[in-house]
Amino acid sequence: DAHRALELLEEYHSQLMQPQDRPLRNAIERVIRVFKSRLFQALLDIQEFYETTLLDDTKSAQQKTFETLQVVSKWEQ
Structure with a gap:
């Protein structure tokens, strides 16, 4: 960690x-x-997102899309 x-x-x-x-x-x-640094923290967030959302075979493509849009909205602010 x-x-x-x-x-x-x-x-x-x-x-x-x-x-x-x-x-x-x-x-x-x-x-x-x-x-x-902010960049390092962002990279950690991306890694966590990738592992917990995109690699999760129990989530549908629709759920992954929804969670991806939530994450990107957070990062764009």
């Missing part, structure tokens, strides 16, 4: 207090910013 990975990364980051840890802290801060 990406959110749990981010939490673990932030926790690890918070433990780096020594002066020699500064380069690693800076590098981890960059990774955290990427994880928190």
Whole structure:
């Protein structure tokens, strides 16, 4: 889970207090910013949508269409 990975990364980051840890802290801060970026979050949403809607064989094409239109409406706002 990406959110749990981010939490673990932030926790690890918070433990780096020594002066020699500064380069690693800076590098981890960059990774955290990427994880928190809007694009990354959108990609996670797309992956979840794909797995829970489009790959669900129990849903009809009509249901998938309805859910796809709901998702796109959310993203367009």
